[in-house]
Amino acid sequence: MRRRTFIAAMPAVTLAPAALAQSNSAPPGGGQGGAPMPASDASPPPVWPEGEARFLRPDVQAGDRPVGASFASRTAAYGLHGAAGTAHPLATQAGIAILRAGGSAVDAAITINSCLGLLEPTANGIGGDCYAMVWDPAERKVMGLAGSGASPMGLSLATVRERSRNGVLPALGALSVSVPGTVDAWWTLHQRYGKLPWRDLFAPAIAMATEGTPVPDMIAWYIRRSLIGFRRPNNGLEESENALKTYGMADGQGPQTGQVFRNPDLARTYQMIAEGGRDAFYTGPIARTIDAYFRRIGGWLRAEDLARHRSDWVQPHSTDYRGTTVHALGENTQGIATLQMLNMLELFDLKGAGFQSAQSIHLQAEAKRLAYEDRARYYADPRFTDLPVEWLVSKEYAAERAKLIRPDRIAPDVQPGNAPSRGDTTYFSCADDSGMMVSLIQSNFRGMGSGLVADGLGFMFQDRGQLFSLADGHPNIYAPGKRPFQTIIPGFATRGDQPWMSFGVMGGDMQPQGQTQIILNTVDYGLDIQSAGDAPRWHHEGSSEVMGEDAADLPDTGLLRLETGVPEKTRAELASMGWTIGDPDGGFGRYQCVEHRRDGDARVYAAASEMRADGCALAY
Template structure:
């Protein structure tokens, strides 16, 4: 057996201590947005005191060469980084190889896809803290093979009940909440989301799902390049004076090895605090987090720093099962969660695009990208005007995702010019992230997304717990009458959305694209690449992407200096002629900035009577997909 094959088959539980023993002495050994992190700059590549080989620095200019492209593959698309992996018994794809290995190990032990998803998410909270953790929220769509339907889970926490709108407005800057500090913290919903899913679909004992993450947190793991890069950017951001974070010592203690700068690529990182927190959750279930010692530690911490989250807020939290929304796109049914998410933006975009011949426009053509970007602009006007917590505001979902409304909006789009000004529709009378996918031998498929929102989160880490709290509250509106206006005990607007597609009565794709407002744009591009252009699941994700920024009505994440048509960013792989034609139409083009999302996907297919899974992973991240 070749070494690469052998290493890939090792159980994750065994991998962590093995790697740690092999690399003892190579790292500091210190305790350690859904979108990219903020602030800072790439750091030197060699860790202080580390016996590591010479290594390229993140985004080092000498390796960014427009005249140099990837090697030639004998099959598949010219831009594909690899082919999908195939298996008959199970599959998983995450943003970190160790997390994927842990999921496959759980499936091999007889666990369900939900068991594997929980184990992988727990691992990612350690391995990819720049994108997720138990201080954040969670959403999932699950193909239930017994019911033969997609079911949805919303695990989003509410704002503190003791935090008033008046206080929130007093902390606002330029009419919006700041990105950091206790004012942005809402109840973390992840652990209860795990528990709720496990109660319905789990097969293995709850405590066993945390074993891989605990082992890795204690023994340590080498940090991949991209994750190290964003941890260091976050640490630099938290260290800036006047950033609004009430307390940063705990964050620096947890991740700030190398004198507060954070780990280098390949350096071993440990988080014994998180291991202890996971042990408590493994032994005490969700109540350990929401009603036990962890909750009381959180309560004491926020009282100490002058924050607002309290024990009572945690104790009152519950996840909920919800019915996903759906639409048909050229024979494929695309599902999306409603609640307080932006999920239906994907459905709105697809409904509009159904009125155009994208296949005839041509793959990566200026017309194709123009039509998609215009559909995004129209959908996002509605997103900023109508989306919010349906428990507080009536959101006209049925109207927004109707074919009739999409037909009206599609008539506004012209192939040779940009629509301006652009407005939301008139409703009728009556408002940084990790994604992963997995599937099991029984046909269950899980599409799960989990996030602390922007970067690593609020900057706040409760004493001795080893995880950071989300800053999701930044997305509340402060405008009177807005569906998403801040209120105590209300869930903020959520950008995190899992994706799922079915064909007929069968599941097809469990997929997602991470990254703030990029998520509906990325999901739409995946569906278009597969349905309109016939790409398989790996090349559909590897294909160059576009990302439009800017809206006349922002949800708080847009650059306020963008013009009326916003900015259209294109990855470097988009053809030069396409760029020229888009500029001629009038698009303000932006350089690639790493904000094009990260994708994972598991596809279900049948070979006669035999089930076959195909799994794909994102070339823009350090993860992998595996199947068996």
């Protein structure tokens, strides 16, 4: 199979000129852009012009791996005592250092997440929310934590409707800001599972924020793209000076690849949290600064909203998929969509259909369409409405829904099931020497977040409130003090009474689709955890949305995007089934995983990281 060559998150329309310049403008083996050939018997290697977004040569494929999958980027990292896979090498190194110092997997997770708030501000930060699943080796079960903040109590539904556009909350500005849940989630995890002193966990991030770190390719590109939106006229932002000051660098445009980025404001904020714990954020000096800032810009978040917030320990839902138990968080997340998809797909012979075959992808995408109609209809904050979760994740309901999947063509129309009557994101995984494993996901939601950075604090607030619905009678309709629907979901899988995989796939509505593909790649197709993530992915878009806004300018059956590595025969067969095939756009998620194995009496960890991003996995 030809290995994928496109780099995630690079739109095809943006990349086309570079592709043409390098594949058509010069003769085979020749210079770039019509440059004369040097006098030499050997053709010189093509040059990657400085500033190009990607280097594309359709006639060049990946080197050959002597073992493993032909499309795999590398081998998983193996170790006996601990492991971590994150979206940035420095965060992974910091987590491993905490483990080596005697910290728990939870300690390492807090350190990793605090580092990523600096290193990867395009995906996460303490202005966002946090969810986790923890394998507790003492209890021998998966524990769930929901760190999701609520909407401001002083913001009414009437005001939200008045200031929204086309019946949907805006992505930027104070209207979309809800209480950040991350710091309290860290504190709650540490109170139960921490081993090292709380203050020690922030030392790596404080040092990096003060000294600065070079920004890798993907993150630099995302920051610069986000800042374009923050500078755009009439974008709805109450103010953008703080964001541009924090992330703009000297030219106000954002960092270039490899440029050193510093955030002394965030270093001071982390120092206050290190010294004052969660109270520094929710009732102390940080809360007072947040309150003053939103009053200054005319927003609604107040110190009272922050003081009211608490994370919740929750019971994960689960389903058996061919002998593997897959766990998911319910609450106000889309986690159970993964379980719904797997329950339907278990009724089909995916192994017999064949890896990367049209039949396999067709069945997966149809299961997604059915599950996501339920997602748009039912998923919401269970504290405000009675949700039929047990029915949605039941095998009986899956059997009914699976009957709607046609094996040879796409169903023309799918609707949510009728419930019975009744009263940008970062993901990482780490594990320690005790057997504890942490699956944690944390996000500011769309892009870098709301565009709002409080005076002198160095982090951006999430725009998670955009996911509220404004439709009367919808379970996810906006209300003061209510938690919005969440896309962020950690993943976990067990086998028997043993943990197996702590994993996740970042990326909005891609997350259940990506989690499902990882489970199928490992369980049905036998891929190792690194190859399972490197395998070409599909992403279907165009299902009904939770906030009530249907996708515009798409066919009624949506758009099925396929990564470049999907075989051409598969593409053609899917099109003949009725699928509208879309070009790859980078929206295929980013994956991290730690796997637990046994070799006799020895515990062995394997760690994998996403080849579509800037991260790495390490073990020791």
